[in-house]
Amino acid sequence: MSLLDVRDLTTSFQTGGGEVTAIENVSFSLEKGEILGIVGESGSGKSVTALAIMGLLPRPPARVLGGSVRFEGQDLLTLSDRSMQRLRGPGIAMVFQEPMTSLNPVFTIGEQIMETIRAHESLSQKDSFARAVEMLEKVGIPAATTRMSDYPHQLSGGQRQRVMLAIALVCRPRLLIADEPTTALDVTIQAQILELLMDLRDEFGMAIIMITHNMGVIAETADRVLVMYAGRVVEQAPVGRLFDHPLHPYTRGLLSCVPTLDQDQDRLIAIPGSLPEPSRRPSGCRFSARCVHAIPACSDVIPPLEIFEQSHAAACIRVGDFA
Amino acid sequence: MTEPKRASPFRATMRRLLHHRLFVLGCVLFGLILLVAIFAPLIAPVDPNKLSMRMKFRPPGADFIFGTDNFGRSLWSRVVWGAQLSMFIGGAVVAINAVLGTAIGAAAGYFRRLDNALMRINDALMAFPAVLLAIGVTAVLGPSVNDVIIALAIVYTPRTARIVRSSVIVLREMEYVQAALAAGAGHWRILRRHILPNAMAPLIVQLSFLFAYAVLTEATLSFLGVGAVPPTPTWGNIMAEGRQYMTDAPWIITIPGAALMITVLGLNLLGDGLRDVLDPRLRIQQ
DSSP states (O other): OOSEEEEEEEEEEEETTEEEEEEEEEEEEEOTTOEEEEEOOTTSSHHHHHHHHHTOSOTTTEEEEEEEEEETTEEGGGSOHHHHHHHBTTTEEEEOSOTTTSSOTTSOHHHHHHHHHHHHSOOOHHHHHHHHHHHHHHTTOTTHHHHTTOOGGGSOHHHHHHHHHHHHHTTOOSEEEEESTTTTSOHHHHHHHHHHHHHHHHHHOOEEEEEESOHHHHHHHOSEEEEEETTEEEEEEEHHHHHHSOOSHHHHHHHHTSOOSSSOOSSOOOOSSOOOOGGGOOSSSTTGGGOTTOOGGGGTSOOOOEEEETTEEEOOTTHHHHO | OOOOOOOOHHHHHHHHHHTOHHHHHHHHHHHHHHHHHHTHHHHOOSOTTOOOGGGTTOOSSSSSTTOBOTTOOBHHHHHHHHHHHHHHHHHHHHHHHHHHHHHHHHHHHHOHHHHHHHHHHHHHHHTSOHHHHHHHHHHHHOSSHHHHHHHHHHHHHHHHHHHHHHHHHHHHTSHHHHHHHHTTOOHHHIIIIIIHHHHHHHHHHHHHHHHHHHHHHHHHHHHHTOSSOTTSOOHHHHHHHHGGGTTTOTHHHHHHHHHHHHHHHHHHHHHHHHHHHHOHHHHHHO
C-alpha cells in the first residue's frame, strides 16, 4: 500500500464568471520516504493539489468535484473535519512559501512550536519546551534555548523557514508537503534548507511532496517528478528519466529554459505565450496553443496520461513522433 | 545586521507610547477623572443629593469649591459623583462592547456563512443616528442607569463588530493562519491564538474613542431627560437643571460641562496616541 494515493482528483472554484476547474484528474502515488517533486508554472495547480490533500481549500469558493485522496488507506476526502484536524500535524504537515509571514508576529517562536505540540499531544509545559528546543536544534537554529523566546521579527528569512520546518516536523509527520519552501530565500540559504529537508527525511523516514517551479530544486532533491500544466498532470517520471528524456513538449520547453554551462547562449529559450486563465483554457490539449509541435488533432481531445516505459508517463498524442 | 534587542512587542509599544506627548496628556486628563471617580466617597463626603434651600445658588468659593445649585446641593459632590457614574457607564459600555463586538465581528469575519446575516443586522442598527436609537431603546427599557448602559451597548456594538470583522477578514488570509491550520489547529484555537491577538490594536483604539462617545451620549440622554432619572447626579442631569439659571448661576452648567470636555478630550488624545503608535501604516510615515 502506498503512503499516499491520489486518484483523479478534480477541484473547482466558484468565480464571478461561473465555476472553473482548478485541477483535473490529478493522479499520483507516493511511497514511504519518497520525495515527489511537483513542477509547473504559477497557476498550474500545484498548490491547489497540495491544499486539496490537506483539506485546506477554502470552501466555498472551492469544491472537490471528484476523485480520492488515500493516505495510509484512508480516504481523506470523506474524513470528518475533526479527524482531518487530528491528522494535520502528526500525519501530514505542510510548510509554505513565505517564511516572512508564516509566523504569528505576536508570539515567540517557542510558544508557536509548543502550541503545535500541545494541539496534538498532552505533554507537560516542561516536556513540550524540551521537545521544542530539540526540534529547533535539529533544524539548525543555534542557541535554541535562548532563541525560544525570540519573536519572529528577530529572525532572518532562512531562520524563519527553519522555524517553520520545526513547527511542521515537531509532531513527526509521515508526509511533509513543502510548497515552494525555498522560493523566498536567497540561493545559499535555499541550498541549506534543501539539504536540511533531505537530512530530516532520512532521519524521520517521512515522505515529501516538494512543490516548486524551479527545475534545479527538483534535480537536487526529488526521486520522482510530476509536471503540471493548466491543472493537469502532463508528465510523470523518475527524476533521472525526466531530465534525460523528457517526453512532453511542455517539459522539454521547461528544461530548455534552464541555462546550461556547456553551451554559449545569447538568449535563454522561452516558451511562447503564457498560461491560459482557467476559464479560457483551449479545448483538447491545454498546451496546444503554445506548443511548437501542435497539429490540428491536438485540440480535439484531452490526451490521457499514458505510461511509456519505466514508469514514465506523458499526456501527449505526439509522443510517438518524438521518439 | 546588528543583533536586535530582545524586547517584546508589548514593551516596545509601551516605550513608543510614553514618548507620545499628546497620549501622555490624554492619559493624565482621563486618569484625573478616573481617580476622582474612584475616590469619590473620600473627596466628596457630602451627599450629592442633600438639599439645603438656605444655601442655594452659592457661587464657587471657600465654603463650596464649585458652589451650590438651585436646591443648595454641593456642586462639587454632584460633579464628583457624576464622574463616578460617567466612568461606570463608559466602562460598562466599553466592556460589553469589547466582548459582544469582538464575538460578533470575529464570527462574521471568520465564518463566511454567518457574515451576511450578521452584517445586515449590523447595518440596520447602524442606519439609526446614535442618539435617536439610544432614546428609542431607553423609551422601551425605561430610564435607569442599567438601561442606559444596555441602550448604549446596542448602539455602539455594531460599530465595534464592523471594525473587528474587517481586521479578521484580513488576518484570516494570513499565511500564519494557513500554517497553523496545516499544523492541525482548530477554528477556536486559530481565532483565539492567531487572529484575535493580532486584531487587538484597532480594537483598543476604537474602544478608547468609544468610551468618549459613551460618556458623551450618556450626558446627552440625561440632558434630554431620557437617561438616569433626576436627582441622580449625572453630568447631563446637572447641566439640564443648570440650563434655566445659566445667566444667574453659570457655574452650575459650566462646571459639569468642563468635566465632560476634559474627559472626552483626554480620551480622544489617548485614542489618537494609541492609533499613531499601533497603526503600522502611520508608523512608517513618522
